[in-house]
Amino acid sequence: MGSLLDDLLAVLPADRVLTDPDLLSGHARDEADLCPAGTPLAVVRPQDTAEVAATVRVAAAHEVPVVPQGARTGLTGAANATDGALVVSLTGLNRILEIDPAERIAVVQPGVVNAELRRAVAKEGLAYPPDPGSWESSTIGGNVSTDAGGMCCVKYGVTGEYVLGLEVVLADGEILRCGRRTVKGVAGYDLTRLFVGAEGTLGIITEITVRLRPAPREARTLVAVYPTMATAGQAVSSVIAAGHVPSMLELLDRTHLRAIEAYRPMGLDTEAAAMLLVALDTGDEAGAELEQIAEHCRTAGASELYVAGDAAEAEALTAARRLAHPAMEHLATQTFPDGRGGLIVDDVAVPRSRIVELVTGVEEISARHDVLVGVVGHAGDGNLHPVIVVDLADSSSLDRGRLVFDEIMRLGLALGGTCTGEHGVGLLKRDWLAEELGPVGVRLHRALKTALDPAGILNPGKVIAPG
Amino acid sequence: MGSLLDDLLAVLPADRVLTDPDLLSGHARDEADLCPAGTPLAVVRPQDTAEVAATVRVAAAHEVPVVPQGARTGLTGAANATDGALVVSLTGLNRILEIDPAERIAVVQPGVVNAELRRAVAKEGLAYPPDPGSWESSTIGGNVSTDAGGMCCVKYGVTGEYVLGLEVVLADGEILRCGRRTVKGVAGYDLTRLFVGAEGTLGIITEITVRLRPAPREARTLVAVYPTMATAGQAVSSVIAAGHVPSMLELLDRTHLRAIEAYRPMGLDTEAAAMLLVALDTGDEAGAELEQIAEHCRTAGASELYVAGDAAEAEALTAARRLAHPAMEHLATQTFPDGRGGLIVDDVAVPRSRIVELVTGVEEISARHDVLVGVVGHAGDGNLHPVIVVDLADSSSLDRGRLVFDEIMRLGLALGGTCTGEHGVGLLKRDWLAEELGPVGVRLHRALKTALDPAGILNPGKVIAPG
Known part of the structure; x- marks a missing residue:
């Protein structure tokens, strides 16, 4: 085993691994002004799932934290880097792989910008409803990872209700495909929903199958x-x-x-x-x-x-x-x-x-x-x-x-409410999530985190404080 | 520690613990004709959450499997007993605890029959859409545990889309409350969805908060x-x-x-x-x-x-x-x-x-x-x-x-389909679920099962074969 950077460069094309100091500080944080952020060791920009998996395997071997990022428009510090972490920017995985009007689904990579998907499906007379305020810049991967909402949710629900299936790189670099392309399906534990809103702490989402709706009429x-x-x-x-x-x-x-x-x-x-x-x-x-x-x-x-x-x-x-x-x-x-x-x-x-x-x-x-x-x-x-x-x-x-x-x-x-309706937890709400969950819920969160990421390398410290 | 039955009778009223042979064989199976079923050691009929928790604690101490049952109208053997197991029949937890028309939610115990809930919310001008064919006899707890569907799903989706929050007795007898009463909420991992469709293998559902809709017009x-x-x-x-x-x-x-x-x-x-x-x-x-x-x-x-x-x-x-x-x-x-x-x-x-x-x-x-x-x-x-x-x-x-x-x-x-659209896995589809998931998905199912039920006492052998 060489240095982390050497090992990354052994499995990735050289232009995927960035260490320019300005670029590192530019990838330090999302839009949550008050959350702590550190300087990553490097920013990796994979271009496909295999490169994400290769990156995670190297990080796992070095026991270095991996912080996935989309457009960094989040509002809770969930995408904030820590000192010495590896930032994995998913913006290079930005292709709409498929739009199927008969099945009313689309398959996209996580770096696709929300508004791009909206415009693409609109051409087919369809709609992808979730509309976070950041839609012109935020990515579907980030939307899914935070279970983002928007103005339409009162009628159409949040992002999670549109996610049918996922491809996810797990903490050991294995690639999971879960969920389905069919309208209905209840096969086994709902792995798909487990990754939705998990803010990259359980796996890195590399492909998303979303449900579409017929386009609404004019408002x-x-x-x-x-x-x-x-x-x-x-x-x-x-x-x-x-x-x-x-x-x-x-x-x-x-x-x-x-x-x-x-x-x-x-x-x-x-x-x-x-x-x-x-x-x-x-x-x-x-x-x-x-x-x-x-x-x-x-x-x-x-x-x-x-x-x-x-x-x-x-x-x-x-x-x-x-x-x-x-x-x-x-x-x-x-x-x-x-x-x-x-x-x-x-x-x-x-x-x-x-x-x-x-x-x-x-x-x-x-x-x-x-x-x-x-x-x-x-x-x-x-x-x-x-x-x-x-x-x-x-x-x-x-x-x-x-x-x-x-x-x-x-x-x-x-008032019987919840600490987050649509922005997620990240660092900003971590203590309040624990308050809302209570000790049994916190214990269960830790058990799930440990089950999926035993070494704790995936976006550590986000959502729930380490046990 | 005495015998299992003695220890149960030490924490439960005597009429909760049934061992009549006819009754035991009557609780051996659901409606899946071809799935194997055994004879339980006893049928426990708890009347509240505390009694469910007490039952699970005793079973855990004795390392005896617990098989939760509703109306046993399932079609996959998910509720089938095994020889020597403790059947926990939830039909005694059958109260509608609350219907809140302003928030469009209801809070129910798992033994409430689907049709009862439908009729109760209809009086408030509201609808609980999920409509499995068994609605006149099946319980909401069973519907949630199998993520049951029905004829309305083409427009309204399956049961899981209506479950906002749960109370669950975990494998160690602890009581978890997860989810929310609000329309929106994305706080932490989606524990609620993890229990929906898990067929009692991760916990026993003792209370359910469901989302309602305005009543549809005539068909x-x-x-x-x-x-x-x-x-x-x-x-x-x-x-x-x-x-x-x-x-x-x-x-x-x-x-x-x-x-x-x-x-x-x-x-x-x-x-x-x-x-x-x-x-x-x-x-x-x-x-x-x-x-x-x-x-x-x-x-x-x-x-x-x-x-x-x-x-x-x-x-x-x-x-x-x-x-x-x-x-x-x-x-x-x-x-x-x-x-x-x-x-x-x-x-x-x-x-x-x-x-x-x-x-x-x-x-x-x-x-x-x-x-x-x-x-x-x-x-x-x-x-x-x-x-x-x-x-x-x-x-x-x-x-x-x-x-x-x-x-x-x-x-x-x-054909790109899934092995179950709405009936669930149970015993009938276990091998086909494994085929559909592939080795990484199976491994993840086992990791989740182990994380939530390390001793493997909750409805063992259902959904996924032990590792």
């Missing part, structure tokens, strides 16, 4: 503005209780309305407490149902209500929602200039009927610690993102930001 | 009769390719049409090669779409086509389909009288476009071995049930039945 959208969070919450409850299943039911709070308006002026009501966006993707048939939803929104106390006249207008309204994250980043840099502004993007899902309690609780926590927190998210499925604005150069601001984060997590669990 | 149904299997298959392909998502798309072959007509005469065309049943559960809105589907069915070559005039007529057509299993049982007893008639109910799912190849292949296998095989099932999702009629008292008939079964399994896998 029809309405916007309702509320003077209080309670009235907005009441509207959400009424719409859901009446049995409607919108394709989008989003909430933006005042902080977000102001941040978006400051970033891209579009005439949003910056005095409102909250804005709801509701869509139906059933084309012309949506009209009558959208009017019923509008009536629920009015009855709950909307101060203003606007129904988009056509699909283009509906798309413009949705675009405002999609600006939430960049607008909050802009707000952070305006509030704390010179690169000091940072965000802790939280992600908490509560029972739908507890949304108002969550949001008003967040307001109270924010005021008590004098930390700016905006709330945005998927009100229709109870999944909200409190976004905490901090000064990265001020330890007092960071400490208060972390306190606020912890108090929000505690509140979410107390 | 509208059509029946189309075909002179050849190829034309029926063409109709299925056209309907799916056109983007329709029916709430039912069932196929019955000539053997089934004749068996049903002999069992309950209802004027079915017993000369037809196949009959399709297609439903839309969108009430009056279904009309136009059902006409489009009818057009696809006609174009494919239907010799007769009938659209149900109203919901009652639609229900009558569906009732014919629901008679398939009892009718085939009746056919078996008529063909081989004096209790000799038996069925091997197979369950294979192939890509939808390969259905015709599967059915014509089954016909060829049936003819070559001179064994009667009827085919029925869920054509819309490629999941069919070849039903093999055997003489249980004739070893040559049994041997030929098993040969036919194996050839059908081999054909299904060769």
